[in-house]
Amino acid sequence: MSKEKDEKKTTSSKSNTKSKTKDKEEKLKKNNTKNSTTKDQKSKKKSEEKEEKKVTPSKEIIEEEVDEDLEDMEESEEVEVKETKKEEKKKPEEIRAKVEKVEKIAKEKKKKINTSKNNSSKLTEIAVLFEKNHVAIYSFIAGLLITTLVAFIIWPDRIATLKDGTQPVVKVNKKTYTANDLYEDMKSYYSVSLLLDKIDNDLLTKMYPENDTMTSEVKSNAEYYFNTYKQYYNYTQEQFLEKNGFSSYDAFLDYLRLDYRRNKYLEDYIKKNLSDDEIKKYYDENVFGDINTQHILVEVKSDSDKDDSKKLSDADAKKLAEEIITKLNDGTSWEQIQKDYKDKVTYEDLSYQSWDASLEESFMTALKKMDNNSYSEEPVKTSYGYHVIHRLDQKKKPTLKKSKDKIISNLISDKKSADSNLLYKSLISLRKEKNINFSDTDMKAKYESYCKKYK
Numbered sequence: 175m176s177k178e179k180d181e182k183k184t185t186s187s188k189s190n191t192k193s194k195t196k197d198k199e200e201k202l203k204k205n206n207t208k209n210s211t212t213k214d215q216k217s218k219k220k221s222e223e224k225e226e227k228k229v230t231p232s233k234e235i236i237e238e239e240v241d242e243d244l245e246d247m248e249e250s251e252e253v254e255v256k257e258t259k260k261e262e263k264k265k266p267e268e269i270r271a272k273v274e275k276v277e278k279i280a281k282e283k284k285k286k287i288n289t290s291k292n293n294s295s296k297l298t299e300i301a302v303l304f305e306k307n308h309v310a311i312y313s314f315i316a317g318l319l320i321t322t323l324v325a326f327i328i329w330p331d332r333i334a335t336l337k338d339g340t341q342p343v344v345k346v347n348k349k350t351y352t353a354n355d356l357y358e359d360m361k362s363y364y365s366v367s368l369l370l371d372k373i374d375n376d377l378l379t380k381m382y383p384e385n386d387t388m389t390s391e392v393k394s395n396a397e398y399y400f401n402t403y404k405q406y407y408n409y410t411q412e413q414f415l416e417k418n419g420f421s422s423y424d425a426f427l428d429y430l431r432l433d434y435r436r437n438k439y440l441e442d443y444i445k446k447n448l449s450d451d452e453i454k455k456y457y458d459e460n461v462f463g464d465i466n467t468q469h470i471l472v473e474v475k476s477d478s479d480k481d482d483s484k485k486l487s488d489a490d491a492k493k494l495a496e497e498i499i500t501k502l503n504d505g506t507s508w509e510q511i512q513k514d515y516k517d518k519v520t521y522e523d524l525s526y527q528s529w530d531a532s533l534e535e536s537f538m539t540a541l542k543k544m545d546n547n548s549y550s551e552e553p554v555k556t557s558y559g560y561h562v563i564h565r566l567d568q569k570k571k572p573t574l575k576k577s578k579d580k581i582i583s584n585l586i587s588d589k590k591s592a593d594s595n596l597l598y599k600s601l602i603s604l605r606k607e608k609n610i611n612f613s614d615t616d617m618k619a620k621y622e623s624y625c626k627k628y629k
Contacts, residue, residue: 366624378435392430443600444586456581463569464526471520473559495553495560502549530580598628
């Protein structure tokens with residue numbers, strides 16, 4: 175009995191074991207099937223994602239692919255390094271060199287991949303941004319061009335105005351005059367001159383800072399005006415300033431400073447535009463050595479000289495000068511003439527006179543034409559009367575280098591006298607050189623009209 179029980183027990187145990195083993199095999203098959211299905215699904219999903227990424231590449235996809243390539247390369251490099259290290263035990267020196275070479279190549283590849291990755295990322299971002307917003311970008315550019323064209327057509331005039339000129343300035347008989355009314359009248363009557371005064375003052379003050387010479391001359395000119403108006407109109411200084419529209423003495427000095435600077439610029443403008451040929455020509459025609467000269471003057475009587483018996487009428491003065499020349503030509507000495515006519519004429523020894531002496535032009539012209547130790551062939555008329563000139567001798571002509579500064583000074587004076595508009599022309603040139611540019615089209619038209627007057 176006991177033996178049968180043991181056999182049954184053993185058989186039962188084996189049966190249970192087989193049953194459990196069978197259950198495990200079935201369960202394992204199910205799990206394998208499930209895992210296989212899951213893997214197939216994942217593989218399919220990944221394949222679909224890759225297909226989508228091929229259609230529309232993005233920054234993330236590119237980065238994943240680059241990362242995968244980088245990981246594969248790093249794994250490959252690690253394998254190579256491991257295999258190399260195994261061989262290193264056998265051939266230390268040779269293998270170590272190969273390892274270093276492999277590591278160097280790996281670093282360079284990694285660096286290139288990183289650079290390519292960054293560049294690809296930036297280009298992809300720009301491409302995606304443009305693709306998404308290209309309609310808006312094109313619309314913005316077109317709108318900007320159209321707006322500019324419309325503005326050019328519709329608003330050709332740009333008129334400067336007061337920011338808020340509606341405030342009343344004065345009321346008369348129920349009529350209100352605003353700040354804009356006053357501003358518009360100012361633009362109409364005084365705009366160009368006032369504006370140019372401000373522009374020129376700013377430009378010229380930088381070019382010609384005030385110095386002692388300017389200060390002295392400006393104050394001297396102010397005193398001249400005060401004294402002249404005092405003499406002819408009996409004006410006080412305050413009356414002069416008021417009558418001429420100056421708010422104060424300092425305002426008058428500012429006006430004179432601007433006038434001084436403008437004339438200083440005119441001189442520099444002429445000097446800058448003088449050619450060497452002009453200077454040489456002036457030297458050849460006008461420069462000469464100093465001339466030693468004497469003269470006898472027969473004065474002409476003016477309206478205020480009625481009681482002066484020594485002064486004669488124009489005709490009588492000329493007749494007496496001609497009489498003296500005749501006697502000189504007949505052999506009467508210069509000294510004897512002085513004695514014979516001492517009560518009727520004025521004698522003067524001028525000594526040596528240079529080519530730039532401050533003698534009247536008619537006197538200098540006659541003197542240059544004469545020979546040494548000769549008399550003028552006919553009376554020479556000046557603002558003082560009629561002259562009989564005696565030329566004694568002459569020094570050597572100075573060099574061009576020594577005379578150049580004075581020649582330039584004389585040419586400047588001559589050109590200023592020859593063209594009364596030259597000052598305005600020079601200042602127009604200055605403003606153009608400094609790039610004058612009007613924003614107000616009305617003022618621009620007024621200035622262009624102003625410039626045409628001085629062409």
